[in-house]
Amino acid sequence: MRAHWPAPNRVFGFVDALGLTGAAGLLVARFVPVARLPFWGCAIRRTTGWPCPGCGLTRVADRMSHFNVAGAWEANPLGTVAAALFMVAVAATVLHLAFKVPMPQVSLTPREWYWVRVALAVVVVVNYGFVVVHTRFPWLLAG
Amino acid sequence: MQARCPHCSNVFNTDRAGIQFCPNCGQQINVPDPAGAAPPPPPPPSGFPGGTGGPGAPGPNALSRGSVPWEERGQLGVFGAFFENWKMVFMQPEQFWRRMRPDGALSDALFFGWICFAVNGLLNIPVQLVSMAINRGQVDQLINATKDLPPEVRRIVQQYIGVFTGAGTVGAVIGQIILYPVIMIVTAAILHLFAMIFGASKNGFNATARVVGYSNAPYILAWIPCCGGLIAPIYTVVLQCWGLARAQETTTTRAVLAVLAPGILLCCCIVGLIAVIAGAAGAAAGAGATQ
Numbered sequence: 243m244r245a246h247w248p249a250p251n252r253v254f255g256f257v258d259a260l261g262l263t264g265a266a267g268l269l270v271a272r273f274v275p276v277a278r279l280p281f282w283g284c285a286i287r288r289t290t291g292w293p294c295p296g297c298g299l300t301r302v303a304d305r306m307s308h309f310n311v312a313g314a315w316e317a318n319p320l321g322t323v324a325a326a327l328f329m330v331a332v333a334a335t336v337l338h339l340a341f342k343v344p345m346p347q348v349s350l351t352p353r354e355w356y357w358v359r360v361a362l363a364v365v366v367v368v369n370y371g372f373v374v375v376h377t378r379f380p381w382l383l384a385g
Numbered sequence: 386m387q388a389r390c391p392h393c394s395n396v397f398n399t400d401r402a403g404i405q406f407c408p409n410c411g412q413q414i415n416v417p418d419p420a421g422a423a424p425p426p427p428p429p430p431s432g433f434p435g436g437t438g439g440p441g442a443p444g445p446n447a448l449s450r451g452s453v454p455w456e457e458r459g460q461l462g463v464f465g466a467f468f469e470n471w472k473m474v475f476m477q478p479e480q481f482w483r484r485m486r487p488d489g490a491l492s493d494a495l496f497f498g499w500i501c502f503a504v505n506g507l508l509n510i511p512v513q514l515v516s517m518a519i520n521r522g523q524v525d526q527l528i529n530a531t532k533d534l535p536p537e538v539r540r541i542v543q544q545y546i547g548v549f550t551g552a553g554t555v556g557a558v559i560g561q562i563i564l565y566p567v568i569m570i571v572t573a574a575i576l577h578l579f580a581m582i583f584g585a586s587k588n589g590f591n592a593t594a595r596v597v598g599y600s601n602a603p604y605i606l607a608w609i610p611c612c613g614g615l616i617a618p619i620y621t622v623v624l625q626c627w628g629l630a631r632a633q634e635t636t637t638t639r640a641v642l643a644v645l646a647p648g649i650l651l652c653c654c655i656v657g658l659i660a661v662i663a664g665a666a667g668a669a670a671g672a673g674a675t676q
Contacts, residue, residue: 347411
């Protein structure tokens with residue numbers, strides 16, 4: 243892994259784009275009760291009773307925008323981590339664009355990227371397992 | 386030798402020509418070879434045929450690219466450059482994407498996409514107003530169908546329907562046009578995130594954002610009733626896949642996966658939304674038939 247700290251600047255980059263995305267998403271989740279709209283919901287879960295890997299993400303956004311971290315974690319742990327990272331990106335974007343705080347340029351080797359992807363795949367599977375157990379077999383977690 | 390960054394105008398010393406990062410602002414730049422010699426050798430092959438996941442060393446193809454017509458507005462004029470660019474994206478995407486520089490200005494692509502989006506919006510307003518006048522009965526039935534919902538939800542649904550009918554159409558279109566830069570950047574951020582996951586982000590975020598901006602060319606025809614709203618988004622997705630493959634110098638498979646993965650992730654919500662809208666429309670039609 244190679245990291246490089248450029249000089250102070252306000253050049254718009256990927257982290258700023260993620261920060262803008264996070265800010266937009268969290269503002270919508272904060273002020274629009276999307277989860278309570280009648281047409282919102284997971285068609286797979288409604289039809290089969292089994293959740294999809296993305297089930298709970300709307301509740302995560304809703305609860306994280308109200309700073310209810312425990313509730314968000316209960317809905318979807320990986321989504322909660324992602325939402326928290328988006329919040330960090332929002333803060334980093336503000337620091338970068340307002341105060342010229344430089345963003346580190348990190349580059350990984352192909353081998354490091356391979357392990358990042360493997361870890362991500364494992365985390366997604368484990369998270370889906372948690373969501374399935376929490377939705378279908380909640381007594382397993384209660385015990 | 387010395388090089389000047391076109392983004393921050395910083396002059397710095399470098400020992401090689403070719404694409405590299407500015408040590409001051411961190412932007413990706415192309416340092417020309419003063420001797421006119423061949424560009425530096427490409428980076429060592431990675432474990433992924435489509436390149437590494439991060440914004441590593443760009444491929445050699447990026448060096449041989451030029452500016453697209455829209456970026457030659459000084460010579461062609463704004464209207465000529467826009468028309469030529471639009472024609473090239475729409476009719477000759479392969480040539481366009483091979484010509485587009487991944488390290489060019491993000492603002493050029495943003496303004497091009499913004500103009501396409503704005504033209505569509507302005508042409509769409511009269512079409513929407515006529516369409517709403519024709520379908521007024523169905524909209525009223527849809528609003529009546531919400532009377533069984535909880536009061537808070539009913540209020541939100543009725544507000545939503547109200548925004549997209551009648552005078553609200555104009556406000557919604559103008560709002561979308563104003564918000565276009567945010568929409569484009571958010572789209573580019575999500576697409577680039579998945580491009581990184583699938584190893585299709587060799588030339589960095591700037592290249593992805595430029596692809597997203599220029600890919601909005603079909604939206605200029607989205608106002609055409611019946612087929613425009615269907616064909617434009619589909620062709621935009623096709624252009625995004627095509628552009629991402631060329632701009633990030635990756636395989637088409639990786640580009641298609643990166644473009645379609647967010648949609649697949651959101652598929653459940655979209656399917657649910659379509660099912661409920663279809664159900665509501667069916668219920669409204671059924672109610673109309675029984676009256």
